[in-house]
Amino acid sequence: MTSSRGMIVLKRLAQAIPTLFGVIVVTFIITRALPGDPAAYFAGPAATPESIAQIRAGMGLDKPLPEQFVRYLQDLATGNLGSSISTGQTVLSDVLSRLPASLELTFSALLLALVIAVPLGILAATRQGTFVDHLCRVVVTAGVSLPVFFTGLALVYVFYYILGVAPAPVGRLDFIYISPPTITGFYVIDALLAGDPETAGAAFKQLILPAATLAIFTLAPLARMTRAAMLQVLASDFIRTARAAGLSRRKILFTYAFRNALLPVVTTLGMVFSFVLGANVLVEKVFAWPGIGSYAVEALVVSDYAAVQGFVLVMAILFVVMNLLIDLSYTVIDPRVGFDG
Amino acid sequence: MQRREFLKSSAAVLLGAGLLPLSEVLPAAAAANDTIVVATGATINSLDLHRQGTNRASYQVAINAYDRLVKFGTKTMPDGSLSYDSTKIEPDLAESWTVSDDGKVITFKLRPNAVFSDGSPVTAQDVKWSLDRAVSLGGFPTTQMKAGLMEKPEQFEVVDDKTIKVILPRKSKLTLPDLAVPIPFIINSKVAKAHATEKDPWATEYLHRNTAGSGAFVVERWDPGQQVVYARNDKWTSGPLPGAKRVIMREIPSAATRRALIERGDVDLVFNIPDKDANELKASGKAKVVSTPIENCIYVLALNDKFGPFKDKRVRQAIAYALPYEDIFKTAAYQTGVPMWGADKAEGIAWPQPSPYKQDLEKAKALLAEAGYKDGLTVPLYINLDLASWMEPTALLIQESLAKIGVKTTIEKIPGANWRTAANVERRLEMHLDDFGGWLNYPDYYFFWTYMPGTIFNSSNYDNPEMVKLVNETLDLSVDDPAYAPNIKKMIDIAFEDVPRVPLWQPALSSAMTPKISGYEFWFHRQPDARKLTKS
Numbered sequence: 001m002t003s004s005r006g007m008i009v010l011k012r013l014a015q016a017i018p019t020l021f022g023v024i025v026v027t028f029i030i031t032r033a034l035p036g037d038p039a040a041y042f043a044g045p046a047a048t049p050e051s052i053a054q055i056r057a058g059m060g061l062d063k064p065l066p067e068q069f070v071r072y073l074q075d076l077a078t079g080n081l082g083s084s085i086s087t088g089q090t091v092l093s094d095v096l097s098r099l100p101a102s103l104e105l106t107f108s109a110l111l112l113a114l115v116i117a118v119p120l121g122i123l124a125a126t127r128q129g130t131f132v133d134h135l136c137r138v139v140v141t142a143g144v145s146l147p148v149f150f151t152g153l154a155l156v157y158v159f160y161y162i163l164g165v166a167p168a169p170v171g172r173l174d175f176i177y178i179s180p181p182t183i184t185g186f187y188v189i190d191a192l193l194a195g196d197p198e199t200a201g202a203a204f205k206q207l208i209l210p211a212a213t214l215a216i217f218t219l220a221p222l223a224r225m226t227r228a229a230m231l232q233v234l235a236s237d238f239i240r241t242a243r244a245a246g247l248s249r250r251k252i253l254f255t256y257a258f259r260n261a262l263l264p265v266v267t268t269l270g271m272v273f274s275f276v277l278g279a280n281v282l283v284e285k286v287f288a289w290p291g292i293g294s295y296a297v298e299a300l301v302v303s304d305y306a307a308v309q310g311f312v313l314v315m316a317i318l319f320v321v322m323n324l325l326i327d328l329s330y331t332v333i334d335p336r337v338g339f340d341g
Numbered sequence: 342m343q344r345r346e347f348l349k350s351s352a353a354v355l356l357g358a359g360l361l362p363l364s365e366v367l368p369a370a371a372a373a374n375d376t377i378v379v380a381t382g383a384t385i386n387s388l389d390l391h392r393q394g395t396n397r398a399s400y401q402v403a404i405n406a407y408d409r410l411v412k413f414g415t416k417t418m419p420d421g422s423l424s425y426d427s428t429k430i431e432p433d434l435a436e437s438w439t440v441s442d443d444g445k446v447i448t449f450k451l452r453p454n455a456v457f458s459d460g461s462p463v464t465a466q467d468v469k470w471s472l473d474r475a476v477s478l479g480g481f482p483t484t485q486m487k488a489g490l491m492e493k494p495e496q497f498e499v500v501d502d503k504t505i506k507v508i509l510p511r512k513s514k515l516t517l518p519d520l521a522v523p524i525p526f527i528i529n530s531k532v533a534k535a536h537a538t539e540k541d542p543w544a545t546e547y548l549h550r551n552t553a554g555s556g557a558f559v560v561e562r563w564d565p566g567q568q569v570v571y572a573r574n575d576k577w578t579s580g581p582l583p584g585a586k587r588v589i590m591r592e593i594p595s596a597a598t599r600r601a602l603i604e605r606g607d608v609d610l611v612f613n614i615p616d617k618d619a620n621e622l623k624a625s626g627k628a629k630v631v632s633t634p635i636e637n638c639i640y641v642l643a644l645n646d647k648f649g650p651f652k653d654k655r656v657r658q659a660i661a662y663a664l665p666y667e668d669i670f671k672t673a674a675y676q677t678g679v680p681m682w683g684a685d686k687a688e689g690i691a692w693p694q695p696s697p698y699k700q701d702l703e704k705a706k707a708l709l710a711e712a713g714y715k716d717g718l719t720v721p722l723y724i725n726l727d728l729a730s731w732m733e734p735t736a737l738l739i740q741e742s743l744a745k746i747g748v749k750t751t752i753e754k755i756p757g758a759n760w761r762t763a764a765n766v767e768r769r770l771e772m773h774l775d776d777f778g779g780w781l782n783y784p785d786y787y788f789f790w791t792y793m794p795g796t797i798f799n800s801s802n803y804d805n806p807e808m809v810k811l812v813n814e815t816l817d818l819s820v821d822d823p824a825y826a827p828n829i830k831k832m833i834d835i836a837f838e839d840v841p842r843v844p845l846w847q848p849a850l851s852s853a854m855t856p857k858i859s860g861y862e863f864w865f866h867r868q869p870d871a872r873k874l875t876k877s
Contacts, residue, residue, distance in 0.1 A: 036759035040766050042394040043480060048797065051480045052766065055393055085394040088386035088549060089565050098566070153597055161601045168607040169598050171567055175378055175589055179564070288593045290566045298384075302758045 005331075009324065016320040023316040024076070024309075028069055031305045038303040042085050059085070059305075072309070081313070082306030086299055091310035094295060099314065100185025101172060102284075102291035106277050107186075108207050109214035110269065117219040118265070121226025122258065125234060136223055143220030152213040152286035159209060167205045171288040177202050210287040214280055218272050225268040229261035262333050270326040274319050374876045375586040377858070379869055380593045380608040385569050388560055389548040390523055391478045400523045401590070401868035405571055407526035407554035408579045410435040410449050410468065411517060415862060422631045423862040423873070427782035430517050433579050434463055434527055434555065444512025451503040457529040457555045458574045465505040470530035472497045472507075474543050482524045488781065489519025513817040518781050523866050529553040557583050557872040567592055571871060584860065584875025603628045603853045609876060610854040610861065612869045615730060619851035620675040632851040633863035634679045637787050638778025639693045640731065641842040642739065646802040648720060648771035654839055655712040661698040661843045662705035665742045670846050673734040677851060681844035687837055690829040692784035696837050696844045705746045717747025723764070723773035727757030732774045735845065764800045775800055775842065780865050784829045785815040791842060792832075803841035808832065 039056035056062050060071065075082060081091035124136035159166035167174055172187050177199050180190040188207065191200035233239065234257055242252050281293035292311065299307035330337040383398035390403040414429030435449040455463040473494040475482045486492065490509045498506040509516055519525075528548065536547035547553075552560045557580065558571035571588040591608070593599045600618050602608045604627045614622070614630075623630045644651045644660060651657055666682040684695035709715065722740060724732035740750045750772070755763055764770050777798045779787045789812050790796055794804040815828040836842070850867055860873035 036756065037762040037766070038758070040762045041758050043761075048484050049766075051484060054479045058393055086386060086396070087384070087565050088392070088394065094565070156598065156601060161605060164605070168602055168605070170380075170591055170593060170602070170607075175376075175591065285594045286598055288567075288591075288595070288598060290564075294594065295566070301756060 005328075009328070012324050012327070013320075016324075019320065020313070020316055023312060024073075027309050027312040028072060031303070031308050032065060032068075034300075034303050036303045038085070038305065041302055076313075081310040084299060084304050084307035084310075086302050086304045086307065087295075091306050094307065095292065095310055095314050096185070098290055098292045098295050100182075101289060102277055102280065102293060104172075104186040104188070105207065105210055105214065105280065105283070105289060105291060106273065108211040109218060109276065110273060112211055112215040113219035113222055113272075114269070116215070117222035118226050120219075121223045121265075122230055122253070124223070124227045125230035126253070128231070136227060140220045140224050143216050143218075143223075146216065147282075148213060148217050148280070149282035149286060151216050152210070152283050155209050155213055156286060166209050167202075169209065169287045170206075171290060172206055173199070173203055174206070206287075210283050210289055213283050213286075214276060218276055221268050221272055222265065225265050226261065229264045230257060233257045233260045259333065263330060263337075266326055266329055266333065270322055274315075274322055277315070277318070374857075375584070376589065377585040377587075377610070377871070377874050377876055378589045378591060378608045379610045379612055379871070380591050380599045380602055381612045381869065382592070382594055382596060382599065383613075384566055384592050385563070385590070386565070387549050388552055388563060389545060390526065391474055391482045391543070392545050392549055393478070393480045395481075398868065400866050401870070402552065402560065402569070403523040403526045404556075404864070404866070404868060405558045405588075405871045406552040406556040406560055406574075407528070408434045408455075408463075408556050409521055409523075409526055411438070411521045412579075413518075413521050418633065418863075420631075422633060423860070424633055425862065425864050427518070427636060427865070430521060433521075434468070445509045447507045447509070447516065448500070449505050449507070451505070452578065453503065455555060455578050456576050457532075457553065458559045458576060459529065459532065459553075460576060461529065461531060462502075463527065463529075463555050464502045465499040466502070467530045468505045468527055469494075469497045469499050470533070471528045472525055474528070475525050478543055478545070485522060485524045485780070486519065488786075489513070489516040491516070491519070491525075511817060512819075514783070514819045515781055515786065515816065522780050523868075527555060529555070555579070558588065561587070580872060583872050585871065588871040588874065590869070590871075600853075603855070606855050609858050610852060610869070610874070612852050613867070614851050614853050616675040616677040616849070616851065618853070619677050619849075622853050628853040629856050629858070630851055630853050631861055631863070632677050632849040634847050634849050635778055635867065636865055637692065637780075637782045637784075638776070639681055639842075639847055640674075640735075640845045641775050641777075642845060643770075643773050643775045643801045643842050644840070645768070645771050645773075645800070646804065646841065647769065650712070650714060650718050650720070651771070653712045655708045656714060656718075657840045657843075658698075659705040659708035659712070659746065660743070660748070661696070661840045662701045662708065663742055663746045663748070664698070664843065664845070665700055665738050666698075666845065667700070669735050669738050672738060673731045674846055674848065678849040679847040681846045687830075687833050690784060690826050690833065692787060692829070692833065693844060693847050694833070696840070698837075698840070698843065700742070702745055709746055709748075714747075717749060719749040719751075720772050721753050721770075722750040723753045723755055723770040725757055725760040725764075725774070726754050727760065728774075728776060729754070731848075735774060765797045768800050768802050770800065773800065776848070778865075782865065783820070784832060785812055788812050788832050788836065789816055792836065801841035803839070805835065805839060808835050811835075 039052050039059060039061055043052045043055045060068060083090050084094055087094055120136050124133040127133060156169050160169060173179060180187060180194045180196060180199055183190050183193050187203035188200050191203055239252060239257055242256055280291065281297050283289065284291040284294040296311040385399045387395040387399045388402045389395060390400055410433060411430050412433040414426040414431050415423055416426035418424050434451055434455050436452040438447055438449045440447050451463055451465060457463060476486045476491055476493060490513050496508045498508060500506055532553040533544040533548060537544040557574055557577045559574050560569055561572040562570040569590045573583050573586045593602065596615055599611045603611045619630050619632055622628045644657050646652055670676060670680055681693055681695050683699040684697050686697055687694065722736055724736050736752045740752060743750055764773060777791055779790060790798040792803050792808050793799060793812055811828050811832050815825060818825045850863060852861060854861060857876050858874060860875045862870050862873055864870055
């Protein structure tokens, strides 16, 4: 059983290789097709045609496109993602420092969203038309209709500016703290591992408002999906049979109904995760969060080819892994789900 | 271990004698008088100004962590704030210098007690290595050095350990000031050479991540995309020791967040705030705001000679008479800065100075008719999306106003990354807004960059042999030369008569700080100088 699952995982990973290659080719072409000349941009003020040419040669952009592509592939094969000109760092180190920041924020937000959305969705489904159902509808509508930057600024305004209970929105840690030694890249966890509960607490406090901002946005699809899936399952024959057999309400709800409703919720969760990870640019801006979303946008704006390509590649890998994990979780949730198809 | 030490030292700095337990959550800014927290919106991408691709925000490292041979003096502005003084060149690492009679050789004597942050003395060899590096690495540093007539390593000659000669092809007033700009900063060549490789003889990789200077601060930490932490260099000899033991430059991308931080007092200074915030903070009194007009800089509407109708000077003048200057200044600049229109006539040789143009639609129509465009014309108006905060409202007002004289405009927005290619390299934008400012504060230097055919900032493709002759004659002249003032006067007259660039207003650089902060100084390079900042 385990070996066959291992085989399945390997097979799925092998299937991802053409996808990744496609992503590499497409991003390479798209970045080159962007208007604008990065060499002229990075040559800085008072650039002369000679200095622009120098920068262009330094970036390897004076070579024909196929040659640039082959070089890029060679670099990738050795694990070299190139250097970002706009940040002055290697793309790999940028991604390694920024991806955990985004992941920490995204995971916290999703966790928060799940904790609120799933019970809310279940309650709304079981008590249709009541106050809880209306509350769920209001929360969902508000969540999708409030733009993230607005929610973020509003939270900062109320909890930091007016009430003064939230810490200053200056990024992952306040000025007085030093980032903990990197183990997972998640500050709260790293600080705890380093035996520094105080820094962990500080990092946690910084996390609350941005995570809440993202959670408000993400709990909408999750709550809706939970409610819809629960309604569908609760109306099905086997629930009626279970009720008729006199099973306890709790048993019916959680063992039979919720477990069956979980599949679409997990699917939605996967989609929301991948979406949020790249799209939380605005939250990152408002809270000075050094994440991967704002990095990618800034790189794109200045045609920083290596950074854009590196970002897309890492995201593609992340999506492949994420989808694999979600598929695997299906088999855990529902033994009927096979992998063969 | 390092981290523990840093924690300990920052705890000591922040909490004085360490009487309070570290777990006490203190807003860092308010915690201690010897740590200053500055919030900026820009990201620092290198500690080495000479490196290719180093952005503007990174210039501040060359200011705060390095010295130069000479520096500009400081003056007090009418409003009591501090500004650099472009007319005074003072000793920095050089205690004195002599200029040969023909002006072609400047001999600098280094201060005997000058040391780098590692304690080793500053020698003429270090100076030569650093200047060689600035003219050799290419890109912007090399271009800027060229403005001061320094182009090759052979021009820098070591006489002895404490004496260095700069040899010039001819005498120029621009050489000394050009040695005081951020570019020719002096590096500890022993440290740098120890990290140089055959492929990287100028140690660009090492100096990209480390500072090795004699400046007021050393960079203690650099978290790219987040912050730069400066620690005071107690061995600094080029000025009075900074009031702050530690200065934290924190990147806060959102302007709204920066404003909330300064209003709450959680940061000490917000560098370079939008004009709108400057206006509102001044009115509300929630923070101290210092606005300094940027010397030798004007926001202009540039009219490209490549576009047929603009070849006729009457059409350009018509445009200049049709602009709603007053409204633009109110709406786009929030009245921060200096108006640059409506003078009775050009006066003196001050630059920038108000142009003789003011809105006069009848005159504009008459000029247009005279030039044969009675039925008007159609022209695109380009703006740079990076500077949309002032360009967009300005463009809309211009569009509305030009329609009244029959000039139809379509507003085209160009992303910041493409702007330089379009405006300065290809110089193809028919009509666009521009923000050029010259580092060296001489009118002829401004005209050299923007009114000479072929130069990169001449985005109007302006070409007037008389102007070329005047600029070439004047650029090297010293300001007390009898020909200097008349020449400048002529240039200004031509610039206003021909108006290839219609002046709108002189922008200001504004920063907000808590009342406790003093010593904020404006610099032409428009980057924060931490050396004089103190907190009471």
